[in-house]
Amino acid sequence: MISIKKLHKSYQMGSNSLHVLKGINFEVEEGELVAIMGSSGSGKSTLLNILGMLDNADEGEYILDQVPIENLDETKAANYRNKFLGFVFQSFNLINYKTALENVSLPLYYQGVKRKERQEVALDYLDRVGLKPWANHLPSELSGGQKQRVAIARAMASKPKVLLADEPTGALDTKTSYEVMELIQKINEEGKTILVVTHEPDIAHMCKRIVMLKDGVIVEDKKVKQVIASADVQ
């Protein structure tokens, strides 16, 4: 599903150049649930941003679902993001003047889906994350966990190939974190490829594979026995 070869990225910080990713090689199969771990500054967010086409690599090869991702201009990147990727952010990033339903239907709007169909699909996804009764609530009326579930529904609504989650539980308490992870696991069980960036080991162990980053290189890449999140909650 994802194939990365010799990925390099550096940032210009004044006169110094900061080499963040130093040749990453990385493959993800369809249906995997991968945790990307590392301390801050290890390059894990940069990697996710490049995977999410929010940032461009300096060199290296990136193939997503057999499509080579190269020579991106903003419009092309936007279309790829819309077609291939779903994002979940640490700070939820819901649009605060839109209801849960409107937030979920937003990516479909940019896909050009008709209004009625969009609302049906969005409501269906809200239902799947258990928030159908909150469809017409504004984000300010929802709890943190509910917001993140709306964000996951929004990421899923466009039927992406890959779901990218950047510290999805970073702003949540443990109980809510596990609820969110339970949802992520459920989506993964349905066959979705998911990448989760986290620095919390317990969250990482709820994934099927852990990739450790340190100073811009992969230091460890291992399959783990998945901890089922719902079991921890009870």
Added chain:
Amino acid sequence: MNSLKIIFDRDTWQEIFGSISKNKTRTIITVIGVLWGIFIYITLSGAAKGLDNGFERAFKNIAKNSMGFWAQRTSIPYDGFKVGRRPIMKLEDVKYLKDRVGGIQYISPTNSLGAFGGTAPTIKRKNFSESYPLYGIYPVYNKITSKKVFDGGRFINDQDILEERKICVIGERTATELYEKDENPIGTFVQINSVYFRVVGVHKFNQGGFESEGDVFIPFSTFNKIFNKADRIDFMFLAAYDKEDPVAIEEEILTTLKRLKRVAPEDERAFGTFNIGEAFGRIMGFANGMTFLSIVVGIATILAGVIGIGNILLISVKERTKELGVRRALGATPGEVRSQIILESVFLTTIAGIIGIILASFILAGINAATINLEDFPYTNPTVPISFVLGALVIMVSLGSLIGLIPAQRAVSIKPIDALREE
């Protein structure tokens, strides 16, 4: 992306409503800027048009290209004549002038007592007598300064001239002063300097021009006979064709008259003139200046308002950096983000403009209601041509989109990753 699709898509508008209704106070303050601009523009140009119409009305009964000539005394010796001679204009000169000056449409020889000089004759009926200005005129006079003759009456006609009839058309005031309220003057007789004249019409007084509401008109031929003027003319009253330049026609006639009467060409005093066309042109020039000024001021004010909108949108784009970043992460292309910002700008300007136009229309209607009965005030029917209104709307929409380009460009110049990082 098809831009028409964006404009007619209900969702586009929902996006726009969503983002502008989020900040109601700011939206209202922004809108007031443009609203005020268009309001000033429409009110000013409507007022200018009202002034314009008012001047038109003041001149409506007198041919706009009309002018008059009369003989004075020469001031330069010429062709063997001494200074101080009074050229004498005669009836045959009328034809001479008309033949030589092509721009003359109507020309009426006119003699008068009590209007430009001489003693106004006494007009007597039963035991009432009073002095009124008396004019001896040709029927064509009515074409130069048109008179409304009240029901049942008529104006002087060619047959009256030919037969030197002793008939007269009296003024509105004359009629009220000489007759009882329910009396019909038509067909009755009045004495003008002891000569009986039959009244054939009562003319309504016209605003503008030099006449008064007491003027009495009789046929030119009758006048000259009674006052022993043979074929002499004191005064020529004429109208040039509308397309002619009144100043040039006046010059041409003066030159012709001077040559005919053997007056030095450079003699400025031999003939007196008045030129309504010239005065009218000056006044209309003033009115046009007012219109122009109102357009300039209005557009400048609109411009200031639109710049205000641009400024506000720029701030709002800054505040919405994160939101726009999220939208782009979800797949909004730079083009879509840009058109949303521009449409917001256009929408705000247009709404503000329409409200401004409506408010200004109320003000103009109010002014109209307040001045509608003021006969002396040169202000009538303050309207704004629809082309001005449409023009203003077009200006607003184009300025709105132009000014929207700046924040729109700003919005897409931030990379989505930087936008998302913003807290």
